[in-house]
Amino acid sequence: MTEYSGGGDPRRSLELLWGVRERPKRGPKPRLTAEEIVRTAIALADAEGLDALSMRRIADELGVSPMSIYTYVPGKAELIDVMLDRAFGELTPPGDGTWRARLEHIARDEWALFHRHPWLLQITTVRPPMGPNTLGKYEYELRAVDGLGLTDVEMDSVVALVTGFAESAARVSVNAAEAERRSGMSDEQWWESVAPVLGTLVNEADYPLGTRVGTAAGQEYSAAVAPGRAFEFGLARVLDGIEVLINSR
């Protein structure tokens, strides 16, 4: 189940994101806070993945009945919106180096964030939760490419390219780790279980480049480091491409 951000009632979602709900005057003392629920949900998603994040599990963790959660949060979609914005709060703005150093910082920082919170990759952010950290992130990303002679639209495109690349590379890395965890097999072990059967079905000569290059890549990089190398390689190429654009201005 892919989770969609921006799914709930916008007013209620935004109140939650900005924490502006005035506390009630009557009724029993609340046993929880929305923030506590968000923290618990993030810890659970970090430890067991987004698939294991259920309203029932969160309630268990907090020692209340499942339906109590709905007192503090309109539903699961809105909760995930807040989790996303809170996670973005861990990112740090780049410093004062070159534009290239600033974009590298942004990419590496996001790469690390996705590894700390792999569930972020399962949340679609085409309509992001308009919380303080999400807005702040966009702001400092744009600052990193301000004053380089790019148009406003180009600035937006460059930022989207770099963050999109970081997300894409992190996705490969996180999925590789997750596949290893689930299957209990390393990539090498997996390949050793597939290769013999594949050999009886396929003629290697039909795939000369795939056989040669696949073997070379497999030997050069163990599965444990391959995603990191792919990130570094791709980042260098993407920044080189952006440099071509900037130099043309």
Add this chain to the structure above:
Amino acid sequence: MTEYSGGGDPRRSLELLWGVRERPKRGPKPRLTAEEIVRTAIALADAEGLDALSMRRIADELGVSPMSIYTYVPGKAELIDVMLDRAFGELTPPGDGTWRARLEHIARDEWALFHRHPWLLQITTVRPPMGPNTLGKYEYELRAVDGLGLTDVEMDSVVALVTGFAESAARVSVNAAEAERRSGMSDEQWWESVAPVLGTLVNEADYPLGTRVGTAAGQEYSAAVAPGRAFEFGLARVLDGIEVLINSR
């Protein structure tokens, strides 16, 4: 629920992928074939998404009971593996142009494939199904960057960068369309529902670049064309970056 490819028994999976199952000598005539189930599943996923793809729905569609499906396919994971390989069969090898034209063809072809079969984006392919089309795809992708003076490992990295970029850009595009379908709101309508509430919570002066650039980007590109522009922009930058690498050899 993210779906993982390569989850099932490798022998049974590979037999399915290569269609090598000898047909049974005794027992009742089969009413279906594995291929028929795969076709039905792909049509269903195309029309209603991977979340709507259930063994029960497939069985309904074919007029049999849910458990009958398991006569032809070991489980849902293996079925999805075959769906993936069959979809890759729609891709076409690049022609004889420059390396840049060949890589552009690969990226555009994949971009289009992900739009025809958006569910492909929900399947993790770190351990891809080793079917004929998946192997063929890797082979002609490598052929596109053969003979340029790159090392084997660099060839693999370049191909992964270009296809990873195409996938990443298509993901944004597909998610945007899906968000519109689900919510019944265009991006403009969504923004109009969020902006007024956001205005009461946020001081625009705190986000000067975000406000200016966000507005500019929103006006330049309607939501309907924005993902396509982002794809073209990013592809040009990525290929420029690869050109820098190739020229350095």
Add this chain to the structure above:
DNA sequence: CCAATATACCGTACGTCGTACAGAGTTTCG
């Protein structure tokens, strides 16, 4: 022609999920 065997197909059942709804208990205000 008759059993033995292999296969196809199906009904039931289990433990998940998000959350609608109705009710019970608790605190504060007028």
Add this chain to the structure above:
DNA sequence: CGAAACTCTGTACGACGTACGGTATATTGG
């Protein structure tokens, strides 16, 4: 001291993948 506002909970619905055991059907060997 009510009434209103609020917190919390139990039950229920229809979905999911698939394990298991049973029954119907086709082919084979005698």
